[in-house]
Amino acid sequence: MKDQELNFEGVEREPLKSFAERAYLDYSMYVILDRALPHLGDGLKPVQRRIVYAMSELGLAAGAKHKKSARTVGDVIGKFHPHGDSACYEAMVHMAQDFAYRYPIVDGQGNWGSTDDPKSFAAMRYTESRLTRYATLLLLELGSSTVDWAPNFDGSLDEPTMLPARVPNLLLNGGSGIAVGMATDIPPHNLREVVKACVALLDDPELSTRKIMAHVKGPDLPTGAEIVSPRDDLVQMYETGSGSFKARATYKVEDGEIVIDALPFQVSGSKVQEQIAAQMQQKKLPMVEDLRDESDHENPTRLVIVPKSNRVDTAALMAHLFATTDLERNYRVNLNVIALDGRPRVMGLKELLLEWLQFRKDTVTRRLSHRLAKLNARLHILDGLLIAFLNLDEVIRIVRTEDHPKPVLIKRFKLSDEQAEAILETKLRHLARLEEMKIRGEQKELSEERDGLEAILKSKAKLTKLVREELLSDAEEYGDERRTRLVEREAAQAISDTELLTSEPTTVVLSRLGWVRAAKGHDIDVRTLSYKTGDEFQAAARGRNLQQAVFIDSTGRAYSLDAHQLPAARGYGEPLSGTVDPPDGATFAAVLIGEPDDLWLVASDAGYGFAVKLREMYARNKKGKSILKVPENARVLPAQPIAQKSALAIFVNNDGEVLALPASQIEEMTAGKGQNLFGIPGKKSADRDEYLVAMAVVAAGEILTIYSGNSAPMKLKFDDLKQFQDRKGQRRQRFSRAYKQVDRLEVGAAG
Numbered sequence: 069m070k071d072q073e074l075n076f077e078g079v080e081r082e083p084l085k086s087f088a089e090r091a092y093l094d095y096s097m098y099v100i101l102d103r104a105l106p107h108l109g110d111g112l113k114p115v116q117r118r119i120v121y122a123m124s125e126l127g128l129a130a131g132a133k134h135k136k137s138a139r140t141v142g143d144v145i146g147k148f149h150p151h152g153d154s155a156c157y158e159a160m161v162h163m164a165q166d167f168a169y170r171y172p173i174v175d176g177q178g179n180w181g182s183t184d185d186p187k188s189f190a191a192m193r194y195t196e197s198r199l200t201r202y203a204t205l206l207l208l209e210l211g212s213s214t215v216d217w218a219p220n221f222d223g224s225l226d227e228p229t230m231l232p233a234r235v236p237n238l239l240l241n242g243g244s245g246i247a248v249g250m251a252t253d254i255p256p257h258n259l260r261e262v263v264k265a266c267v268a269l270l271d272d273p274e275l276s277t278r279k280i281m282a283h284v285k286g287p288d289l290p291t292g293a294e295i296v297s298p299r300d301d302l303v304q305m306y307e308t309g310s311g312s313f314k315a316r317a318t319y320k321v322e323d324g325e326i327v328i329d330a331l332p333f334q335v336s337g338s339k340v341q342e343q344i345a346a347q348m349q350q351k352k353l354p355m356v357e358d359l360r361d362e363s364d365h366e367n368p369t370r371l372v373i374v375p376k377s378n379r380v381d382t383a384a385l386m387a388h389l390f391a392t393t394d395l396e397r398n399y400r401v402n403l404n405v406i407a408l409d410g411r412p413r414v415m416g417l418k419e420l421l422l423e424w425l426q427f428r429k430d431t432v433t434r435r436l437s438h439r440l441a442k443l444n445a446r447l448h449i450l451d452g453l454l455i456a457f458l459n460l461d462e463v464i465r466i467v468r469t470e471d472h473p474k475p476v477l478i479k480r481f482k483l484s485d486e487q488a489e490a491i492l493e494t495k496l497r498h499l500a501r502l503e504e505m506k507i508r509g510e511q512k513e514l515s516e517e518r519d520g521l522e523a524i525l526k527s528k529a530k531l532t533k534l535v536r537e538e539l540l541s542d543a544e545e546y547g548d549e550r551r552t553r554l555v556e557r558e559a560a561q562a563i564s565d566t567e568l569l570t571s572e573p574t575t576v577v578l579s580r581l582g583w584v585r586a587a588k589g590h591d592i593d594v595r596t597l598s599y600k601t602g603d604e605f606q607a608a609a610r611g612r613n614l615q616q617a618v619f620i621d622s623t624g625r626a627y628s629l630d631a632h633q634l635p636a637a638r639g640y641g642e643p644l645s646g647t648v649d650p651p652d653g654a655t656f657a658a659v660l661i662g663e664p665d666d667l668w669l670v671a672s673d674a675g676y677g678f679a680v681k682l683r684e685m686y687a688r689n690k691k692g693k694s695i696l697k698v699p700e701n702a703r704v705l706p707a708q709p710i711a712q713k714s715a716l717a718i719f720v721n722n723d724g725e726v727l728a729l730p731a732s733q734i735e736e737m738t739a740g741k742g743q744n745l746f747g748i749p750g751k752k753s754a755d756r757d758e759y760l761v762a763m764a765v766v767a768a769g770e771i772l773t774i775y776s777g778n779s780a781p782m783k784l785k786f787d788d789l790k791q792f793q794d795r796k797g798q799r800r801q802r803f804s805r806a807y808k809q810v811d812r813l814e815v816g817a818a819g
Contacts, residue, residue, distance in 0.1 A: 104245035111238030134196035170256035255287035263543035390560035452487025585641030611661030624696035657704035678742035
């Protein structure tokens with residue numbers, strides 16, 4: 069090689085870069101061509117091809133007696149495929165599973181796996197196998213010089229490089245594989261449909277993909293079910309050779325129960341049961357009472373779902389299950405195959421069928437040429453035998469008198485070596501006069517067949533007609549009806565959690581360290597709940613479990629979460645920082661919950677705030693959205709709901725001074741700093757002289773409770789609070805002379 073050199077010790081030297089590159093490329097080509105991708109001609113990978121050929125050599129045809137699978141695997145790995153026996157046996161099992169192959173190639177006895185667990189098959193020493201009738205279509209013409217042969221791995225035997233498939237097995241049974249840098253995913257199809265498409269292309273090679281799809285309507289999966297993808301998606305898939313389609317389980321309603329009778333391809337019934345049962349345990353399927361598996365030999369798939377009542381919307385329930393379980397599955401399609409030129413290529417349906425038809429024509433041509441050569445050889449022998457019978461006495465004399473009769477016969481009657489040898493091999497009992505008539509009759513019959521073969525080989529039209537007739541004949545004998553229905557349906561939609569849950573009162577509790585939990589009911593004493601060491605109550609809001617809870621952090625950003633997804637109040641809850649993504653160093657200050665149009669008062673202790681509808685604080689992502697501009701060194705106060713426009717907003721500063729503002733006078737905004745609610749002069753100093761310590765919104769019929777140090781709590785009715793409204797410029801008053809510093813405010817219903 070260019071980069072190699074040989075030193076005096078006979079050691080080959082090569083740069084590591086070029087060696088590694090060559091070694092990896094060699095490995096890549098081996099994986100692509102000899103392991104992962106099927107060949108377009110017979111639709112098989114090398115290990116599958118060798119298994120089928122080895123079984124035919126063992127005489128395991130469809131009518132033969134089954135033999136131990138270990139015998140077949142031993143022949144395969146000993147003669148043709150020097151790899152692991154378990155991998156070889158698994159490939160053999162796959163070709164025997166009627167739920168994996170649309171047209172199984174191996175007929176097995178014993179445990180060959182199930183749809184629930186395809187790899188639950190018994191060991192090869194326990195199972196027996198033979199080829200199916202369908203395998204005849206792959207092997208029938210093997211002895212007619214239709215394919216090339218190559219030495220096996222040790223050169224002791226020859227093996228076919230391809231099987232002369234009479235039908236497009238590549239599309240019929242499909243296949244999948246992952247190579248280096250490429251992969252293939254080919255779904256199975258129906259034999260009769262594919263043959264009709266081939267015949268249509270033989271008649272008109274210019275057909276469009278859409279017209280071909282009048283015959284090949286879509287994949288035909290072994291397990292039935294139905295394909296629900298739009299036709300345009302299937303057209304695009306077949307035109308480009310890549311795409312996807314959706315398959316969905318089928319069901320019927322019997323006596324109010326939902327019976328699933330067919331699952332999508334490669335879907336395990338037990339796994340579907342587990343998925344549905346998990347949702348039932350999580351109380352996400354309150355409308356389902358029971359789930360049963362009634363599958364047996366007569367009904368391989370029969371999953372029964374029992375609704376709680378006949379009022380349950382069956383269609384909506386099944387749509388939810390289609391969206392959330394494997395009852396509906398998406399399949400990737402990538403028609404990547406090794407083409408006739410030996411190179412991997414992604415093909416559309418039309419290109420693939422046209423190239424296979426070329427392979428079939430070449431195979432038929434080789435078969436006919438092989439037969440023609442045999443006919444000519446036999447006719448040549450018959451010509452010599454006829455000469456011998458016409459000159460029988462002379463032939464007998466030469467044989468009796470000459471020491472070496474063969475050259476004498478050749479010279480005397482102008483025979484070829486083969487003809488002379490055939491005459492000398494003729495038995496005495498065949499020298500009767502009747503044999504001449506037999507020879508002439510055979511000559512006539514073979515001559516007619518030879519003329520017919522020559523006519524076909526000289527005419528493309530006659531060759532195409534023969535291929536066409538053979539395809540139709542094979543489809544009629546080995547084909548069957550479509551199993552998978554094609555029905556365009558709307559995409560399945562899962563039932564939202566809010567529709568599955570019943571509306572219940574809930575109290576959302578936020579701790580000072582940012583831990584959150586939701587307690588059932590509104591009569592919860594949030595301050596008596598247990599908190600982690602060093603943590604304490606921060607804020608709470610009462611609403612319904614189907615509503616969204618909004619949290620505001622110390623920077624004024626808002627985050628929203630579904631209340632029913634919050635942890636229960638039995639423990640300490642969970643940190644909000646694990647669900648949302650606040651800025652570094654931010655802490656959580658407020659929690660809000662209610663209807664989207666509910667009005668809330670948000671403010672900082674610098675005295676600035678505004679009213680905002682709850683919906684304006686809903687955030688679409690974990691990083692939240694900016695709502696309140698918080699001045700430097702200020703903190704966010706717990707937000708307060710504004711139930712009525714006639715309500716009073718109560719503000720208390722650090723000196724115990726109180727101000728009541730009608731809620732109607734508070735500006736409504738969506739975001740920003742807001743208005744100066746308490747008249748605190750803005751200061752940037754870290755040592756602020758004045759700031760708010762608490763705020764509350766009190767409506768008619770409610771009572772405000774004021775807590776101040778060790779003093780007894782003071783309770784004021786709504787009418788009592790009106791005295792703290794701004795009158796004649798006297799903005800600031802006190803609840804009481806004893807209440808020089810207020811700790812917190814609480815609002816409750818009167819009585």
